[in-house]
Amino acid sequence: MRVEQKQEEVSVIGAGSWGTALAMVLADNGHHTRLWGHNPSQIEEINTTHTNEKYLPDIVLPEIVKGYTNLPDALAGVETIILAVPTKAIREVLKKIVQFQKEPLTIVHVSKGIEPDTLLRISEMIEEEMPSELLSEVVVLSGPSHAEEVSLRHPTTVTVSAKDMVAAERIQDLFINQNFRVYTNPDVIGVEIGGALKNIIALAAGISDGLGYGDNAKAALITRGLAEIARLGVKMGASPLTFSGLTGIGDLIVTCTSVHSRNWRAGNMLGKGHQLQEVLDKMGMVVEGVRTTKAAYQLAEKFNVKMPITAALNGILFNGVNPKDAVDGLMSREKTHEVEDLANILDSNSAK
Ligand SMILES: NC(=O)C1=CN([C@@H]2O[C@H](COP(=O)(O)OP(=O)(O)OC[C@H]3O[C@@H](n4cnc5c(N)ncnc54)[C@H](OP(=O)(O)O)[C@@H]3O)[C@@H](O)[C@H]2O)C=CC1
Numbered sequence: 419m420r421v422e423q424k425q426e427e428v429s430v431i432g433a434g435s436w437g438t439a440l441a442m443v444l445a446d447n448g449h450h451t452r453l454w455g456h457n458p459s460q461i462e463e464i465n466t467t468h469t470n471e472k473y474l475p476d477i478v479l480p481e482i483v484k485g486y487t488n489l490p491d492a493l494a495g496v497e498t499i500i501l502a503v504p505t506k507a508i509r510e511v512l513k514k515i516v517q518f519q520k521e522p523l524t525i526v527h528v529s530k531g532i533e534p535d536t537l538l539r540i541s542e543m544i545e546e547e548m549p550s551e552l553l554s555e556v557v558v559l560s561g562p563s564h565a566e567e568v569s570l571r572h573p574t575t576v577t578v579s580a581k582d583m584v585a586a587e588r589i590q591d592l593f594i595n596q597n598f599r600v601y602t603n604p605d606v607i608g609v610e611i612g613g614a615l616k617n618i619i620a621l622a623a624g625i626s627d628g629l630g631y632g633d634n635a636k637a638a639l640i641t642r643g644l645a646e647i648a649r650l651g652v653k654m655g656a657s658p659l660t661f662s663g664l665t666g667i668g669d670l671i672v673t674c675t676s677v678h679s680r681n682w683r684a685g686n687m688l689g690k691g692h693q694l695q696e697v698l699d700k701m702g703m704v705v706e707g708v709r710t711t712k713a714a715y716q717l718a719e720k721f722n723v724k725m726p727i728t729a730a731l732n733g734i735l736f737n738g739v740n741p742k743d744a745v746d747g748l749m750s751r752e753k754t755h756e757v758e759d760l761a762n763i764l765d766s767n768s769a770k
């Protein structure tokens with residue numbers, strides 16, 4: 419039987435699609451939910467009509483969700499915040515918080531990215547930006563979960579992970595409900611790498627569909643995409659098992675096959691011949707996979723791991739390679755084995 423939840427004051431930082439949908443989950447669980455955004459007219463809309471039309475059209479938010487534009491007010495007396503801004507905004511938002519925050523925070527991040535050049539995962543960026551006396555715990559929440567479906571209260575499953583499993587279980591209790599089932603996993607590296615890198619494969623799947631290729635090609639991208647994500651993740655210290663879970667294959671399936679996916683949609687336009695900047699301008703929402711491709715390409719070099727799909731996408735996005743030529747390049751690679759590379763990495767890890 420489920421333990422009765424204690425109602426908390428919780429702040430969600432970032433009023434885009436995912437922050438707003440997660441605020442609804444917290445509100446459904448009876449938590450006093452503050453939703454911070456930097457756009458005053460959007461926050462006024464949330465507080466007056468209880469809608470966020472730009473990001474979640476036709477959805478009515480529970481009235482217990484209160485919008486804030488003032489960050490110190492949004493965090494006053496709060497012990498747990500949900501950080502729901504795109505990866506590239508994370509440092510900027512944390513720098514603002516550090517200026518006024520006095521009490522330690524548990525930061526639950528829900529973003530899916532890797533920082534190019536530093537090659538840090540998001541929990542590592544948070545640990546770098548937050549002085550240790552202001553940081554109780556960092557928890558990651560990830561998994562196959564489009565905001566559009568969560569806001570309709572359709573059944574959804576996600577995973578939370580943290581170095582301290584007590585913290586992860588506390589966040590599991592905060593979010594779990596009849597529509598939103600939350601699992602725990604102690605493998606922070608695997609959860610963060612799977613969530614971030616699936617966006618690369620979703621872009622590639624969109625390109626494949628845009629080129630007019632079919633289900634065979636998409637299944638190949640999902641499966642071989644998972645293989646290269648797992649190869650890198652395991653080299654970085656992740657458990658191979660995590661990639662067969664919600665934040666691995668689960669998120670790959672949803673992002674590569676759903677019309678809700680911004681990464682798939684952006685890829686689809688690229689496959690149809692549109693230019694990257696034009697595609698990003700049209701999307702109006704974050705397409706994390708673009709920056710993550712750059713970061714993963716750099717990680718593959720650093721860890722000396724073969725990531726052919728990531729390399730092909732890097733060529734399309736940043737070096738003007740024609741998508742059809744990139745696919746031809748992938749299909750004409752030297753013949754190879756299916757699982758030996760990962761098996762070798764596992765062997766060398768266990769020999770250490
Ligand atoms: N949408 C989804 O279904 C899911 C998304 N995610 C992840 O969640 C993260 C956020 O994505 P999502 O909500 O979808 O993105 P959206 O593009 O829908 O919204 C992003 C929000 O962040 C705000 N923002 C951007 N830059 C800043 C900044 N510098 N300071 C303050 N606010 C800023 C935007 O404001 P403005 O409106 O002014 O641009 C907007 O409110 C991403 O990493 C994504 O991968 C994870 C799971 C599901």
Ligand SMILES: O=C(CO)COP(=O)(O)O
Pocket residue numbers: 530561562563564617620669672673678679680681682704705706
């Ligand atoms: O991470 C997501 C679903 O789990 C959202 O994916 P997109 O950013 O591609 O929309």
